[in-house]
Amino acid sequence: MVYSKDTVSKVVALCLIAALVIPVRAFGASDLTWINFTSMRNIRQMRFINDTVFIVSSGGVLAVGQHDEQGRKYVNLDGLGTNDVSDIIQDQSGQKWITGFGRLIRFGGDDSRQFLFFDLDDKLFPLNCVVDDGDNLWVGTDLGLALFSKIIDGGQIQDSYQLFADLNPAPEVYDIMLGGDSIWIATSSGLAVADRTDPLLLKSPASWTGYSRGEYSELETDTIINVASFNSDVYVATRRGVFRMDRGATTSFYELPIYGVKTINQMKTENDSLFVYWLDTAGAYGVVDADTLVRLSMEGITGTPGTGAGDGDMRWVATPDGVFYSTATGYVEYPHLGMPGNDVSDLVIDSDGVISAGFRKDALARLEGGTWIEYEADLWAGTTDLALDPFGRAWAGSRGGSLWLFDGDTLAHYNDTNSSLIGIDRWYGYVLGLVAQGNYLYVGSYLAANDYPVAIADLNNLNDLSGWDSIGVENGLTDDVVVDVDVHGSQLAVATEQQGIFVCDIGNDPFTSNITCQQLTRENSLLISNNTRRLKYSPNGDLYVGTTNGLSWYDRGIDFFRDVDLPPEVGAGVTSLEFDGRGNLWVGTSEGLVWIEASSGERHVYNTLNSGIAGDVINSVTFDSFTGDVYISTTSGFSLIPSRMGMPTDDVELVVAFPNPFVIDDSNDRLDFNFGREGDVRIFNVAGELVRQTVVGDAWDGKNDKGEGVSSGVYIFIITDREGRVGKGKILLVRQ
Secondary structure, rough: OOOOOOOOOOOOOOOOOOOOOOOOOOOOOOOOEEEEEEEOOOOEEEEEEOOOEEEEEEEEEEEEEEOOOEEEEEEEHHHOOOOOEEEEOOOOOOOOOEEEEEEEEEOOOOOOOEEEEEEOOOOOOOEEEEEEEEOEEEEEEEEEOOOOOOOHOOOEEEEEEEOOOOOOOOOOOOEEEEEEEEEEEEEEEEEEEEEEOOOOHHOOEEEEEEEEOOOOHHHHHEEEEEEEOOOEEEEEEOOOOOEEEOOOOOEEEEEEEOOOOOOEEEEEEEOOEEEEEEEOOEEEEEEEEEEEEEEEOOOOOOOOOOOEEEEOOOEEEEEEEEEEEEEOOOEEOOOOOOOOOOOEEEEEEOOOEEEEEEEOOOOEEHHHHHHEEEEEEOOOEHHHHHHEEEOOOOEEEEEEEOOOEEEOHHHEOOOOOOOOOOOOOOOOOEEEEEEEEEEEEEEEEEEOOOOEEEEEEEOOOOOOOOHEEEEEEOOOOOOOOEEEEEEEEOOOEEEEEEOOOOEEEOOOOOOOOEEEEEEEOHHHHHHOOOOOOEEEEOOOOEEEEOOOOOOEEEEOOEEEEEEEEOOOOHHOEEEEEEEEEOEEEEEEEEEEEEEOOOOOEEEEEEEEOOOOOOOOOOEEEEEEOOOOOOOEEEOOOOEEEOOOOOOOOOOOOHHOEEEOOOEEEOOOOOOOEEEEEEEEEEEOOOOEEEEEEEOOOOOOOOOOOOOOOOOOEEEEEEEEOOOOOOOEEEEEEEOO
């Protein structure tokens, strides 16, 4: 689906929260096409609405009507605007509402309407829950409580509240309960209740009564995660227990006995029952009956129950291991949840188009036939970087589990016992940075215990220690806090956390060369910051370094770095760098993606406000040299931007125009060429007259050099690459 920029139709500024409410339909900063992949495994809430169970997660919403069928998945491209969602309800009129990161969504599939919430710094912030109150909604956020009108001007924030009795100001509101004229809120600073008949009075902290650990020590913590009404009593849940509130002459809280309880995950009322999901030695959930928590059967369920939902006939339970539905003989796992997780660290794509992805906290998996298959690799705390070697094999670095090679179903593990890769200690190998060139693989080891933080592997001799070597202090690489590596020709660049970068001369063969390394810092070479995070060589060998303070490139003409200006929307923290086949630079940050065109230097910013990208926090960018596609790994899934020029080629004589015929019925229509390198483009009419002269990468808009639209007809293109080789072909232009 292609997204175009929409206009903002309403802005309402509020004091205290200073939230902006912006009704939006579709987003888009350009004519890029976005395809997103997310996981439904990190589940925040489950609710039955009519005959459908809605599964709300960090990867969107999954609506399942039949337990034996694949449900309907809704992500940011399907009207949500974000994949990071937290709650869903249906109001009295039958309208569904969803809360997510920075958004309250009036849900209707592609006809959804989004209302955006910004803080004083113009940053989106999380919305945690929502309850219906007739013409209004109450919304719990990370900055307090908001009152939203469903009817005024099509929807707008009416007020915001941050002061609740003597609780800490502006707490996170996790849950809301309405009862009679009262509103109860569960917050990070305690429990609060007030009369809501006059919402204006709720601005005063004196209108609220608060309950916190300071006065009620039995709660043990100020963080209340849920509040619910059951059998005319008020129940509250903290992470440490479930309590019934006794509102007699003096208020007290009675703790329900739960044997072996460690952590409460959620408490909620459903079908006149109060359900509790908790963690003990085996994981459990149950219902409250006369101040007793009755444990229910977990037959068939694996993992710790976090939430669930039931309609009286069937119950669904969610755990970190998956989602399970009840049958007459026990629970059965529901298989259609997508990827292992949403925090995608990196990915690679082989020549067969198989995607292998690493996840920061979850797993290492590949996508085959629409199904994600996990590798049985001990990654400890998740994957870091992935790389494809010249033999088509994929490598994965891990946070604690050292280095893994996976080739189809085959797995091989490399650590300090069978390679030169040394970890922080014997049991913890932390890989940051992977790159393969020719017959060699270069591996960055964070805090290597022997001060040799870069391991080198001979890809033809992996199973013998003679096929491994390393670079460290003896070579002039004097800092072991390595965070990334890259290689071009006879140069290996190494990024460090606080000491700038090192450029090492590795020669033609790193195993026989006398390797020496030179340190480049802010002090001796004008690097924008010594706190580096990523580095990347361009196709022509220019070195780019991403830091916490911005981006620099090394000008070999003056032997100093020059700063690269990034748009202010994305801040200065660079998280990833990648070049595509035409030398365009893709810069990932914690606030979005920047595409810098090689031909013009023009910058394009993509975030969840102006495009279909999966998330704003970019972990890595991957260019698929086989197809020309670009993949963006984020903390909210990953996005695929399909190539607009078809299968790329490096042979100028094989270049074709795309699309052809070139039909122009919109000012945004463009024609491109599938040449994967730099080159000059000349377009002639059939009379041999020069119509347009430009460069590869600068798509043709159907205009001549004077900016005038050319007429329909046949045109000739000639492309000359940097070596002087020439390719040519015909274009049929049709102007409508």
